[in-house]
Amino acid sequence: MNFKDLQTKNKAWLQHNFPNNTPEQAALGLAEEVGELCHAILKISQGIRGDFDLHISEAKDAIGDITIFATSLCNIMKLDYNEIVTETANQVFSRDWVKYPFDGKTR
Numbered sequence: 001m002n003f004k005d006l007q008t009k010n011k012a013w014l015q016h017n018f019p020n021n022t023p024e025q026a027a028l029g030l031a032e033e034v035g036e037l038c039h040a041i042l043k044i045s046q047g048i049r050g051d052f053d054l055h056i057s058e059a060k061d062a063i064g065d066i067t068i069f070a071t072s073l074c075n076i077m078k079l080d081y082n083e084i085v086t087e088t089a090n091q092v093f094s095r096d097w098v099k100y101p102f103d104g105k106t107r
């Protein structure tokens, strides 16, 4: 699935299930999922509360949910997720931190 299809499907799903969803709810959901991802990575690092496979499964679920909540937030705020990710990726991938450790671009 590409980002445009994801946002289109998310919009229909959101309108059906959470028609009154707010930016705050989407942002809080996103933050909650980032917390779940951090929890999984922390427990892998600590080697507790389950094995590696369990925590990887939880991390994968959180990463997917982060993407869904980000797409929801874009739908609620009428932002183009694909455009945002493309612009950001182009900026990030244009930086060379090995060659230019100060600012990634010139020095």
Ligand SMILES: [Mg+2]
Pocket (backbone or CB within 6 Å): 033, 036, 061, 062, 065
């Ligand atoms: Mg979750």
